[in-house]
Amino acid sequence: MVDILESRRPQIHQIGKEPFAMECDKHSAPGAVSQRACVFCGSRVVLYPIVDALHLIHGPIGCAAYTWDIRGAVSSGPQLHRMSFSTDLKERDVIYGGEKRLHKALCELIDHYQPKAAFVYSTCIVGLIGDDVDAICKKVTQEKGIPVLPVHSEGFKGTKKDGYAAACAALDSLVGTGSTKGISPVSVNILGDFNIAGETWLVREYYRRIGVEVVSTITGDGRIDDVRRSHGAKLNVVQCSGSMIHLAKMMKEKYDIPFIRVSYFGIEDMAQALYDVAEHFGGGRPLEKARQLVRDEVAAIMPELQRYRKDLEGKRAAIYTGGAFKAFSLVRSLRTLGMKTVLAGSQTGNQDDYTLLKDLCDEDTVLVDDTNPLELAKFMREKKVDLMIGGVKERPIAYKLGIGFVDHNHERKLCLAGFDGMRQFAKEVHATVMSPIWKFTQRPRISAAQGGFVS
Amino acid sequence: MICSTTQTRLPQLPDAPFTSTQNACKLCTPLGACLAFAGIEGARTVLHGSQGCATYIRRYMISHFKEPIDIASSNFGEQAAIFGGRENLRVSLQNVSKQYEPRLIGVATTCLSETIGDDVGMFLKEIERETSAEGRPVVVPVSTPAYAGTHAEGFHAAVRAVIEQLAEPGEPGKHVNLFPGMCSPSDLRYLREVLEDFDLPTIVTPDYSDTLDGPTWDQYHLIPRGGTSIQQIQQTARAKASIELSQTNDASRTAGCFLEEQHSVPRHRLPLPIGVAQTDELFAVLERLTGQPTPEKHQMERGRLIDSFVDGHKYLFDKRAVVFGEEDLVVGMAGLLAEIGMVPIVCASGGKSGKMQAAIEDLAPDLTSRVEVLQGVDFVEIEKLAEKLRPDLLIGHSKGYTMSRRLGIPLIRIGFPIHDRVGGARILHLGYRGTQQLFDRITNALIETTQADSSVGYTYM
Numbered sequence: 001m002v003d004i005l006e007s008r009r010p011q012i013h014q015i016g017k018e019p020f021a022m023e024c025d026k027h028s029a030p031g032a033v034s035q036r037a038c039v040f041c042g043s044r045v046v047l048y049p050i051v052d053a054l055h056l057i058h059g060p061i062g063c064a065a066y067t068w069d070i071r072g073a074v075s076s077g078p079q080l081h082r083m084s085f086s087t088d089l090k091e092r093d094v095i096y097g098g099e100k101r102l103h104k105a106l107c108e109l110i111d112h113y114q115p116k117a118a119f120v121y122s123t124c125i126v127g128l129i130g131d132d133v134d135a136i137c138k139k140v141t142q143e144k145g146i147p148v149l150p151v152h153s154e155g156f157k158g159t160k161k162d163g164y165a166a167a168c169a170a171l172d173s174l175v176g177t178g179s180t181k182g183i184s185p186v187s188v189n190i191l192g193d194f195n196i197a198g199e200t201w202l203v204r205e206y207y208r209r210i211g212v213e214v215v216s217t218i219t220g221d222g223r224i225d226d227v228r229r230s231h232g233a234k235l236n237v238v239q240c241s242g243s244m245i246h247l248a249k250m251m252k253e254k255y256d257i258p259f260i261r262v263s264y265f266g267i268e269d270m271a272q273a274l275y276d277v278a279e280h281f282g283g284g285r286p287l288e289k290a291r292q293l294v295r296d297e298v299a300a301i302m303p304e305l306q307r308y309r310k311d312l313e314g315k316r317a318a319i320y321t322g323g324a325f326k327a328f329s330l331v332r333s334l335r336t337l338g339m340k341t342v343l344a345g346s347q348t349g350n351q352d353d354y355t356l357l358k359d360l361c362d363e364d365t366v367l368v369d370d371t372n373p374l375e376l377a378k379f380m381r382e383k384k385v386d387l388m389i390g391g392v393k394e395r396p397i398a399y400k401l402g403i404g405f406v407d408h409n410h411e412r413k414l415c416l417a418g419f420d421g422m423r424q425f426a427k428e429v430h431a432t433v434m435s436p437i438w439k440f441t442q443r444p445r446i447s448a449a450q451g452g453f454v455s
Numbered sequence: 456m457i458c459s460t461t462q463t464r465l466p467q468l469p470d471a472p473f474t475s476t477q478n479a480c481k482l483c484t485p486l487g488a489c490l491a492f493a494g495i496e497g498a499r500t501v502l503h504g505s506q507g508c509a510t511y512i513r514r515y516m517i518s519h520f521k522e523p524i525d526i527a528s529s530n531f532g533e534q535a536a537i538f539g540g541r542e543n544l545r546v547s548l549q550n551v552s553k554q555y556e557p558r559l560i561g562v563a564t565t566c567l568s569e570t571i572g573d574d575v576g577m578f579l580k581e582i583e584r585e586t587s588a589e590g591r592p593v594v595v596p597v598s599t600p601a602y603a604g605t606h607a608e609g610f611h612a613a614v615r616a617v618i619e620q621l622a623e624p625g626e627p628g629k630h631v632n633l634f635p636g637m638c639s640p641s642d643l644r645y646l647r648e649v650l651e652d653f654d655l656p657t658i659v660t661p662d663y664s665d666t667l668d669g670p671t672w673d674q675y676h677l678i679p680r681g682g683t684s685i686q687q688i689q690q691t692a693r694a695k696a697s698i699e700l701s702q703t704n705d706a707s708r709t710a711g712c713f714l715e716e717q718h719s720v721p722r723h724r725l726p727l728p729i730g731v732a733q734t735d736e737l738f739a740v741l742e743r744l745t746g747q748p749t750p751e752k753h754q755m756e757r758g759r760l761i762d763s764f765v766d767g768h769k770y771l772f773d774k775r776a777v778v779f780g781e782e783d784l785v786v787g788m789a790g791l792l793a794e795i796g797m798v799p800i801v802c803a804s805g806g807k808s809g810k811m812q813a814a815i816e817d818l819a820p821d822l823t824s825r826v827e828v829l830q831g832v833d834f835v836e837i838e839k840l841a842e843k844l845r846p847d848l849l850i851g852h853s854k855g856y857t858m859s860r861r862l863g864i865p866l867i868r869i870g871f872p873i874h875d876r877v878g879g880a881r882i883l884h885l886g887y888r889g890t891q892q893l894f895d896r897i898t899n900a901l902i903e904t905t906q907a908d909s910s911v912g913y914t915y916m
Contacts, residue, residue, distance in 0.1 A: 005550055028506055030530045031547030032554075038507025060566045060601035061476060061805075062483030066511035069857070088476035091603050094570055105475035112473075124505055124567040125602075128536065155505030156531035156567060373525050374554055377675035392514050396523040400672050442673035 004375060005032060011370060013354070016363035022354040024369040027159060033372040035320070035393050036347045038155035040123055041067075042163020045410060046243050047119055047151065047170070048081055049073035049194045050222035054115035056085045058102050058133060059123030063155075064088075072196040072413045075221050080113055089125070099131050103140065110144045116224035117147040119170060124155045147224070149173055160322075161242060161348050168246035171218065171227060175251060178225060180232025186281045187213040189233040189257075191248055192240035193264065195220030196410060199417035203264050206418065210278055210289040219244065231255040235280050237262055237273070242323035242348050263325055264417040265425075266333035267298060297419035304423055305336065308430040313338035315386040315433055320368070320376060320394050321408065324349030324357060330389055330408065331360050337426055342383040345371050373397050387433050402441030404432030478834035478857070480779055481805025483601035486512045487609030488563035489526055490637065494661020495617060496682035497558030497592075501527045501547045503540055503575060504565025519872040519879045520640075520667045522679070527551045531567055540568050541578045548582060552592055555677045558685055561613060562596045569600035593685060595620050605806045607781055610637050611704045614660060618710040621685060622692035624718055630656040631744060632691045632720065634699040634710050636727065636783055637871065640668035641883040649886060652750040653741050658687045658694065660710065668880040692718035696744055698737070702726045702814040703782035703806070726818070727783050728885050729893070730791035731760065733818070737886075756887040763891065764795055767898040772796040774901055777841045779803040779851035780870045782830075784884070786814045788850055788869070789826070791890060793819030797897075799826055801840050807831035834858060848900060853879075865900045869893070 004012060010023035028034035040057075044067050047055065057064040064086030075081065087105050089098050102120070110118060118140070122133050137148040149170040153163050188207065193200045200220030207214050216222070216230035236248045236259035248259035260280065262273035271294040278286035317334050321327045324346040331341045341361055345368030346353065357367055366379050377397050380388060388398035391409030398405040406428045408416060416425045485502055489512050492500040502509045509528035516524045527550070529535075529543040544562070551560055564575055575596045583591075597616040599609040614634060635646055643664035650657040665681025691697075691710075697720050699711035706712060706724060714720040728734040734757070738749045749757075774797045778788045782804045789799040799822070802815055812828045819826065829836065838858040841849065849859050850867045853875045859866035873879030883889040902916050 003553070005554060007550075027532050028528075028530050029546070029550060030543045031501060031527045031550030032530075033509070033525045033527045033551075034506055034530070035510070036506055037510040038505045040505075041507050041510070056475065060483060061479050061481060061605075062485070062508065062511065062566075062601045064476070065479045065482050066515050068478060068854070084478050086476045086479065087474070088479070089566075089602050091600075094566075094602050101474060105473070108473050109475060124531075124536075124565070125570040128567070128570045154536075155507045156536045157533055159506075372554075373523060374675070374677070381675065392517055393510070396517055396521060397675070399521070400523055401675060402671050441671040 005029060008032065008375070011368065012375070013358070013367045015358055015361055015365045015367065020355070020358055022351065022358075022367060022369060024354060025161075025350055026370065028370055033374070034347075034370055035372065036160050036370060038160065039157050039163040039166065040121060040153040040155045042160035042243070043121060043151045043153035043167040043170075044163070045071070046164055046167040046219055049075075049219050050119075050224065050227070051075035051081045052078040052116045052223055053080065054085065054109055054113055054118040055081060055121070056087065056106060056109060056118060057121045057123060058087045058098065058126050058131070059089055060125070061086050061088045063121070063123045071194065071410045073194045073220065073410070074196075074198055076201070080115060085109060094125060094129055097129055097131055098126070099136055102131065102133070102136050106136070106140045106148065107143065110140070110146065115146065117149065117174065119149050119151050121151045121153050123153070127154050147174060147177070159348065164243040165246045168244065168250065171247050172250045174224065174227045175247075176228070176231045176254065178228030180229050183215055183229070183232035184213040185234060186211060186286065187215050187233045188235045188237045188277060189215050189230045190217045190220060191236050191238040191259075192244035193217065193220040193417070194240075194410060197413055197415035199264065199415050199421065202415060202418045202421065206274060206293060207277070209293055210274060210286045212277060212281065212286060218247070231257065233257060235260065235277065237277055239263055240323050240325060242325065261325070263329040265326060265329035265421070267336055267419065267422050268332050269329045270418055270422070271298075301419055301423040305426050308426045309336075309338045311430060311434050315339045316342045316384060317387040317389060318343035318376070318380050318383065318385045319345070320371065320388070320390040321346045322348060322391070324353030326408065327357060328360055331357070333422060333425060334429075336422070337429060339387070339429070341365060342385060343368070343379045345369060377401065387429060402438055404429075404435065404438070406432060473835070476833045478854070479805055480803065480832060480834055480837060480854070481605040482515070484599040484604050484606060484609035484612075485563045485565055485601060486515065487606035487611070487637070488561065488597050488599045488613035489516065490606070490663070491610045491613035491617070491661045492561035492563070493524065493666050494663035494682050495559055495561070495688070496684040497678055498561055498682065499525065499527060499551050499555050499557040499559075499678060500561045500563060501529055501544070501551055502563055502565055503529045503544055503573065504531055504567040506530045508565045515872060518874045521877070521880070522667050522669065524667070525555070529568075536567065536571060539571065540573050541581070544575070544578050545582050545585075548594065557592045557678060559593045559595060561617070562594060563599045563609070563613065564597070565599070566601040569598065569602075593621065607637065607704065607783070607806050611701070611709055615708060615710040615713055617688060618660065618691055619713050621688045622714060622718065623689045625693045627695055628690060628693045630658060630690065630694050632694045632697040632711070632714065633657050633659045634697065634701075635659060636699070636701045636704075637781060638700075638727070638885060639871075639882050640664040640880045642885040642889065645883055645886050645888060649741070649753065652752060653745050653747060655741065655745050658691055659683060660688060660691065692720065694720050696721045696723060698723045698725060698740060700725055700727050700737075701783050702786055703808040703810040705808070726790065726814070727787035729787035730794050730890055731757065731887070732794055733787060733790050734886050734890060753887060756891070760887045760891045760894065763894060767894065768796055770898050770901050770905075773798065774848065775800045775844070775846040776848040776850050777801040777803070777837065777844070777846045779837055779849075779855060782806040782808055782811050784870045786811060786818065787884070788893075789815045790818035791893065793822055795894065798822055800844055800846055801827050801829065801837065803829040803832050803837045805831065805833060838862070847904070848897065850897070865904060867893075867896055867900055
């Protein structure tokens with residue numbers, strides 16, 4: 001048996017067992033095998049789907065190698081974002097500085113690939129060796145005539161969330177530099193959707209159907225020119241609020257553009273997103289259209305969902321996501337399928353998120369912030385879950401214990417947003433939970449003895 | 456306009472050499488150390504640096520091995536980056552010990568901790584003085600800054616660090632050491648089988664055949680079962696010989712070298728046993744060490760392999776392949792291709808040992824003028840050359856898929872990582888048996904191309 005580390009206890013809560021208190025927004029405990037990454041990861045993950053920009057990672061090779069073509073974020077045009085560019089710093093650069101190398105690398109790449117802008121990501125050692133990345137970016141901006149934006153994403157300077165903020169700061173310097181001519185008064189920007197398997201396209205199409213213009217999709221099949229004119233939109237619709245809320249706040253302050261938080265996962269949240277946007281623009285025709293759209297789409301997927309629900313009723317699920325907002329949608333989506341969430345958590349949720357999650361989940365559900373493999377395994381066993389929803393790093397934990405798994409992270413290649421996404425999600429859940437292979441594994445069952453660990 | 460507008464096309468590739476590395480054909484040094492430590496029984500790794508290093512490396516390795524891989528991080532914040540990471544390291548060791556009850560903790564540095572000049576060796580001595588000896592795991596530090604070398608260097612450095620710290624002198628025994636290098640769990644299992652068939656007690660370091668390719672569990676294991684035990688590692692200094700399978704690592708910095716110099720354990724440095732000739736070398740050494748002939752089972756495997764060479768040779772003659780990946784694997788494959796009549800027209804790696812050219816010339820002297828050996832290159836450079844030379848096959852890990860797709864040339868997946876297929880851990884490359892599997896896959900890929908390209912659609916080839 002393994003005990004929860006003392007320093008980790010305040011970040012775990014069992015609903016109803018004690019008065020609600022949840023610590024979060026903390027730096028991960030050293031040695032705790034956090035499922036989080038670093039500041040750089042936060043920035044890289046947000047800016048990655050801007051497809052016509054050059055993304056140059058300034059540092060030794062690792063950071064670039066591990067982020068080469070890893071997202072399921074698709075493009076309708078340029079594929080430049082799927083390349084991995086690194087200054088690949090060596091020992092001599094660490095001693096003498098990497099500025100010259102950075103400058104040369106940038107100029108060559110811009111000349112060749114002709115991007116609309118370039119992002120330069122600082123990794124851990126860049127600040128330590130004293131490279132003035134801002135100055136180099138400024139210089140190349142002048143020399144090449146495109147925006148070259150520093151992203152201050154040194155891995156150790158905070159958590160993944162600080163990386164989101166650094167990415168938003170870089171985007172902020174682009175917003176407001178393009179023409180807003182011809183933008184409709186009923187218009188939005190889509191923030192925080194990454195066009196995994198074309199999800200942004202799907203949502204964009206919904207907005208089109210209810211008569212709302214999408215000015216920029218910022219981080220989903222994103223285009224630099226659209227970002228530059230995005231201050232012309234009348235509303236920012238923010239999904240995955242952890243990552244893009246900073247930009248929404250910046251745009252509220254600078255351009256007085258209001259923002260709302262939405263989620264495109266699950267029937268309820270997807271419908272609510274469309275209603276909220278329609279209502280923001282005064283209800284009327286957009287709202288009528290939204291209602292019609294929801295009716296049509298739900299009718300189209302319902303028979304299939306009901307088929308799955310018959311098999312899934314009463315099954316138990318664990319959820320571990322990057323941002324907490326997605327967890328809310330997943331709890332609701334699982335309910336739609338008759339399933340119960342017994343373990344839920346996120347890497348970067350804040351106090352408000354966990355309060356909401358507590359209200360949303362049933363008694364006894366365990367909530368975890370910035371958890372680790374051992375805690376996940378412990379609670380998955382204790383709670384006798386049938387399904388884990390998470391990312392690549394959670395998958396083997398579930399599989400090893402003979403538990404079904406659905407990838408809901410950015411590496412997936414399956415569209416799970418919107419109404420058709422809900423259908424695909426249900427199909428995925430059904431496929432893993434109902435697979436006959438589990439009979440060969442020693443799955444922890446409701447009746448099984450207390451979950452122990454083998455050391 | 457450089458960026459193509461068709462959805463599946465990636466940008467046009469440049470001609471001139473670039474300052475930057477684009478689509479690297481190598482990984483960073485600490486990853487290699489993580490792989491090596493994963494093959495030590497009861498071991499956990501702490502990466503001394505930012506959280507991201509551990510998480511990225513976990514994700515990368517998990518996607519290949521499809522197993523839980525827990526790597527801890529000392530998780531630097533700004534404070535640690537300014538004042539040093541001693542306290543973070545101390546807390547990490549404490550937390551990892553408490554949670555995982557490891558017997559050994561490997562501490563691999565990162566570019567961050569190396570750049571700020573953390574003296575991990577000294578930290579560990581201080582921490583050791585401060586903590587009670589009871590139940591304390593062995594802690595093995597290894598220096599793996601990402602700005603020096605690749606994952607291959609990190610791997611070999613970690614193996615050496617473990618041996619250097621733990622090997623204990625004593626009466627010579629009857630056993631031998633095997634340092635297999637970076638090979639697959641299936642390769643490790645095969646090697647163990649061969650050694651068992653020779654009745655030769657052998658310590659394989661590292662051995663992640665069970666830890667990174669195991670069955671499902673009824674309970675969650677803190678640390679997967681398997682690996683080379685500390686006790687075994689202690690005995691390596693008393694072995695009657697060491698066999699190390701590498702031609703491209705720095706022969707003066709390997710574990711085998713350390714044991715030879717410090718403990719007078721004779722060393723046999725061999726190429727990866729891929730292909731008949733290179734596998735023969737390994738079996739010859741085993742025959743010498745045991746005084747026994749190669750067991751019949753393996754002679755039969757060799758015989759069947761050569762029989763299949765005869766069956767397939769005409770599909771292969773003069774076919775050209777581009778081979779890429781880790782240097783030792785590329786060299787090994789080049790040897791196999793040469794002996795079956797194919798030409799490894801490009802042998803490429805992101806690694807830069809400077810030894811590939813000589814090693815390949817040694818294995819395939821007749822082909823020297825037709826083989827281009829590229830070291831320290833990235834996928835843009837490899838692809839540019841492949842585009843010009845139009846080989847019949849690409850042979851390497853799954854990151855070559857981009858190139859394979861764009862050029863319309865089949866990819867034979869070998870080595871690490873295999874991120875787009877299941878079974879990466881189960882690919883067998885070594886010995887007569889591994890060669891047999893590679894040979895069949897290569898031959899069938901070429902037959903398949905001919906079959907697919909034919910206007911007739913023969914069902915009988």
